[in-house]
Amino acid sequence: MANKTILELENIPLGESVAKNGTDQKKEFELALQCVEPNEKAHFMKWWAAFQDLVTWEDFKKKGYQHLSNIVEEVHEHILKAQGKPEQLKLAFMPKEIARTSPFFPMKRADMSNRPLYKDFVIENRWGTITVSGPKLSINDESVLLAVLFLAKKHRTERFETDYNEICGIMGVSRGTTQYTAIAEGLERLASSIVNTKLYETENLEKREIARSITGAILSNVDQTPKSTKVSVFLNPYFLALYGANMTTGLNLDKRAKLKGDVAKALYRFLETHSGGGVPFGLITLCNAVNLNTDQPKAEIRKVVRKSLAELQKQGNIKRWKIDKKDLVHIFK
Structure with missing residues (x-):
């Protein structure tokens, strides 16, 4: 009994x-x-x-006998000891799998109004694969997600209420009807996209053995009222499982907000999962990691990557970089 x-x-x-x-x-x-x-x-x-x-x-x-409130507090305290006082940091913790193998794409503004609807669309790089079913997700959608992750940390729960005004403040963007509409639509896309993440065993890249597999919508539920700026968000519990497994990457949202280019923001997120000791990335490997279109001339690809790395260096996110004659990208943080 x-x-x-x-x-x-x-x-x-x-x-x-x-x-x-x-x-x-x-x-x-x-x-x-x-x-x-x-x-x-x-x-x-x-x-x-x-x-x-x-x-x-x-x-x-x-x-580990913990909940988000405990885990976030411990991670936050650890980072504060290394980086500064609480009021100096605006951090969102993103699962490392999503930071390295991302469903978010740099997109031109004109392309955002006519997004393809994916059915089992596969994104693959050396770190893993992501299969997406749902609307194509942009770097701006990633900005909305990071604001949601920040609020989950702030409220110490996966279910919370907020408003577009607060989300704009976290994202570092101007407030107004146009931005509020973009946030509302971004939340809807995050709730309607099913993401299947498979992370490879990175110590054995040739065999491509899958070390971890996670499937689910990024947001479980979004409750928005027409003609109101208030919104209720329920973050998918599988994200919390990654918190518990110590598989998160801390992203400084203030630093990210200062970056203007989508590719620069994508590179910032990706590079935060690496130590940045100068180990080179292949140019195409790096582009695939941030979902940059490689179906264009190499000269154009180099131009976009150089511009983005220069922006990261100017903002102090990396110390120096170079692309050598073999198209290896050396980045020092």
């Missing part, structure tokens, strides 16, 4: 209350606690008191 109770408890879906009243909850808790291993009881009591309506006990265990 006791085993059945704890099994049922571990399979409680997100948001479902464990008990309908205090008496029943106390009995349920006492019965369930008897089935928990002695070394897990303190963690179980923590979960029961604070997180039972947000995550199952089984998932809480898988994430």
Whole structure:
């Protein structure tokens, strides 16, 4: 009987209350606690008191007995020790898989009004593959996502309410009807795009063995009211699993907002996942990593990459760079 109770408890879906009243909850808790291993009881009591309506006990265990609120606090404190005071940083933590193998494309403004609708569109580079079903996602959509990730960190939960005014402030863009519409449409695209990420085992690139596979919509739910700037966002819990696995890359949103070019922003995100010790990237490999169109003359590709690297250097994001005669791109951070 006791085993059945704890099994049922571990399979409680997100948001479902464990008990309908205090008496029943106390009995349920006492019965369930008897089935928990002695070394897990303190963690179980923590979960029961604070997180039972947000995550199952089984998932809480898988994430190292932590929830987003704990994890973000620890990561934030670690970065603050290395980089400065809290008020000096505006950080969003993006899963490293998405930072290296990204579904976001540099797009011309004219192309954004007529986006293709993908069905199992595959993006591949040396770090992995992403299969996208849904509308083509732009670097501006990535900016909206980073604002959402920042707010998830701020509110310490995957479900929160905000408004377009606040999102504009985080993105570092001017406020107004046009920008609000762009944000609303970006949130809709993020909720309607299904992304299947497969990360390769990077130590054995020749065999291309898959080390990790994650599938889901980036946003689980977006609730927007017409003629209102308020919005309710529910971030997909699979992003939180990446937090728990310590698979995130910290992006400074203030630094990113100063970059004007989409390719420069994409390179900034990608380079933040690397130490930047000068190990060269092949020109086409680097372009594929940031989804830059390679179906154009090499001279034009070099021109775009040089312009973007020069912008990163001017803003202090990299120290120096060069593209040698073999089209190897050397970047020093």
